[in-house]
Amino acid sequence: IHTGESIVVAPSQTLSDREYNMLRTTAIKVIKHFGIVGECNIQYALNPDSEEFYIIEVNARLSRSSALASKATGYPLAYVAAKLGLGIPLPDIKNSVTGDTTACFEPSLDYCVVKIPRWDLHKFQRVSTKIGSSMKSVGEVMAIGRKFEEAFQKALRMVDENVSGFDPYIKKVEDEELEQPTDKRMFVIAAALRSGYSIDKLYKLTKIDRWFLQKMKNVIDWNTYLESLTPEEVTREILLKSKQIGFCDKQIGAAVQSTEQAIRNMREELSVKPFVKQIDTVAAEWPATTNYLYLTYNANSHDITFDEEHVMVLGSGVYRIGSSVEFDWCAVGCIRELRKLNRKTIMVNYNPETVSTDYDMSDRLYFEEISYEVVMDIYNIENPTGIILSMGGQLP
Numbered sequence: 001i002h003t004g005e006s007i008v009v010a011p012s013q014t015l016s017d018r019e020y021n022m023l024r025t026t027a028i029k030v031i032k033h034f035g036i037v038g039e040c041n042i043q044y045a046l047n048p049d050s051e052e053f054y055i056i057e058v059n060a061r062l063s064r065s066s067a068l069a070s071k072a073t074g075y076p077l078a079y080v081a082a083k084l085g086l087g088i089p090l091p092d093i094k095n096s097v098t099g100d101t102t103a104c105f106e107p108s109l110d111y112c113v114v115k116i117p118r119w120d121l122h123k124f125q126r127v128s129t130k131i132g133s134s135m136k137s138v139g140e141v142m143a144i145g146r147k148f149e150e151a152f153q154k155a156l157r158m159v160d161e162n163v164s165g166f167d168p169y170i171k172k173v174e175d176e177e178l179e180q181p182t183d184k185r186m187f188v189i190a191a192a193l194r195s196g197y198s199i200d201k202l203y204k205l206t207k208i209d210r211w212f213l214q215k216m217k218n219v220i221d222w223n224t225y226l227e228s229l230t231p232e233e234v235t236r237e238i239l240l241k242s243k244q245i246g247f248c249d250k251q252i253g254a255a256v257q258s259t260e261q262a263i264r265n266m267r268e269e270l271s272v273k274p275f276v277k278q279i280d281t282v283a284a285e286w287p288a289t290t291n292y293l294y295l296t297y298n299a300n301s302h303d304i305t306f307d308e309e310h311v312m313v314l315g316s317g318v319y320r321i322g323s324s325v326e327f328d329w330c331a332v333g334c335i336r337e338l339r340k341l342n343r344k345t346i347m348v349n350y351n352p353e354t355v356s357t358d359y360d361m362s363d364r365l366y367f368e369e370i371s372y373e374v375v376m377d378i379y380n381i382e383n384p385t386g387i388i389l390s391m392g393g394q395l396p
Contacts, residue, residue, distance in 0.1 A: 001181055003043055003065055004135040007155075008115040010072045013148065014209045015046075022051060036060045039081035041069065048209070064140070064353060068115055071142055071352035071367070073107035074281040074292055074359070096360070097281045099289040107281040111294070114151040115142045115352065118159045119183040120321045129182045136183075139319030142352040144279070144367055145246065146298030148215045153246030156186070158350050158369055159318060161395065164251040166219045168194035178205040189213075193220040219245060226255035231262065236270040239263075243272060243297035249373050264373065274377055275299040279367075292359040293366050295377060302381075310364060311338050312384040315349025315356045317370050317395040327393030328354040334391045335362050346382060348375060349392075370395055 012020065027042045034040075040060045046053040059065070062078055070077040076096055080103050083093045093103040117137035121129050127136075141158035145151035153165040163170070170187040171177070173195050177188045185206070192202060199213045206213075222245060229238070234256055242252050249267065250260040267273070274295035280288030291304060313334050316327035332355050335345045347362035348370060359365050364382075368374050370392070379387065389396040 001131060002133050002135045004137055004140075005117055005131045005181075007117075007186075008068065008113075009148065009151075009212075010069075010113045010115075011109050013112075014211050019046065019051065023053065026053075026055070030055070030058060034058070034060070038084045039066055039077050041065050068140070068142060068352045071357060072113040072115070073109060074279045074290070075103075075107045095281065097279075097288055097290050097292070098286040101282065101286055105282070108285075111144055111146055111277065111279070111296075112148050112151045113142060113144055114148070114155040115140055116155045116159050118318045118320060121183055123321055129184070131181050131183060138321055139324065140352065141318045141350050142367065143350065143369075144294040144296075146277075146296045147245060148212075149219050150244065150246035150296065150298065152215070153219065153248075153251075154369055157248060157371065161317075161371065164248055164254065165246065166190050166216060166223075167251075168220055168223065173197070175205060178202065186216075189216060190220060193217050194224065222247075223251075223255055226252060229256050231256050231258040231266075234263075234266065236272060239267060239270060239272045240297065243267075243274070248371070260373070264376075272297070274381075276302045276304055276366075276381060278303040290359045291364040293364060293368075295366070295368055295374065304364075306382055308344055310344045310346045310382055310384045312346040312348065312379065312382065312387040313338070313362070314370055314375065314387070314389055314392045314396040315347060315351065315354065316391075316393040317349065318351055319353065323393045323395075325354070327391065328356050330391040330393070331356045332361060334388060343385075346378070346384060348378060 023044055030042060031040055039062050041063060042058050043056045044053050045056055066077050074097050080093055090104040091102050095101045095103045118139045119137050121127050141155055143151045143154035143158055145154060156163055156165055168190040171184055171191050173191045178192060193216060199210055199217060202213050203210050249263040253260045253263045274297050276293050277296055277299055278288055279292040313331055315331045316323060335347060338345045345362040346364045347356050348366045348368055349356050350367055350369060351357060357365060357367060366378055
């Protein structure tokens with residue numbers, strides 16, 4: 001399956017240390033052999049049962065994968081590659097995120113990133129929904145959390161605003177659908193887990209690593225547990241655990257037969273609120289200077305303070321057929337104008353391919369969902385002087 005069609009999780013969760021270092025060493029050897037200076041990404045096929053691997057492609061350019069790697073780690077790949085192209089050695093280039101260390105390091109992550117592609121295949125009548133080695137996706141989203149389940153459910157909501165998470169009721173269970181990768185296979189997996197398929201059976205059908213299947217099962221099991229409760233039985237602990245594994249208010253509301261607003265009110269009464277965390281490329285070993293932020297319930301303090309006045313701008317979300325880069329240009333233009341007026345800006349967007357999600361465009365970048373719940377959470381935390389909705393196209 002093409003990389004652009006795959007769900008990508010960083011840092012890698014299922015490679016052993018030995019496999020990881022084997023692929024890393026090979027990459028360095030290949031790049032040295034070709035004499036590449038600057039940016040290069042290498043894609044491998046690795047046999048899960050042995051240490052046999054193949055190099056599928058070597059891209060000595062900035063591709064969509066590079067943009068994702070850059071946004072996932074906070075390491076400014078394009079900026080550093082341009083400096084290297086000008087002949088400046090790596091140890092002399094500053095890491096623009098910490099503003100203190102050099103760019104000669106490997107980023108370490110104290111969070112989990114999940115990238116999911118978006119296919120708009122339902123807009124075409126005769127197109128096969130099977131995905132393979134040719135790229136059909138028209139955009140992608142990136143979600144950040146402190147747990148895989150949290151980031152995974154966030155990402156599913158980002159891809160399609162009509163989906164409330166890892167929902168077992170969207171598709172029906174069919175073994176054929178599990179064997180063939182399609183644009184909606186994760187929802188068939190959700191339905192299969194709901195109807196009692198074992199992890200081993202799903203592994204045989206899908207060949208998705210058991211680690212991921214177990215994490216998906218955790219979400220479905222918790223959803224099933226929530227369905228056995230009435231709204232009155234929901235305690236602070238239950239609410240917090242739900243939020244920690246990525247459930248949105250709407251999803252909890254649907255499971256306990258209540259509403260999104262009722263769950264939100266309950267959450268505010270019990271003060272179950274998200275915390276703002278900062279991406280710093282060095283797993284908090286050095287103080288960061290950029291405000292590249294995400295929300296999580298798997299935390300107990302904010303990484304930043306909220307004592308300045310900002311104006312909040314909502315981005316356009318995922319690229320789709322009929323709404324893509326032109327709205328990102330509107331959002332970036334809006335932020336630039338606000339800067340000229342000496343207003344501090346907050347950007348909310350989750351598309352790793354965009355300029356608006358570059359951390360130096362705005363004063364604060366929230367890499368977050370554009371949904372009523374999350375935008376209101378950020379609004380309540382930041383208390384901005386204004387909020388601009390009209391620059392993000394269809395979604396806001």
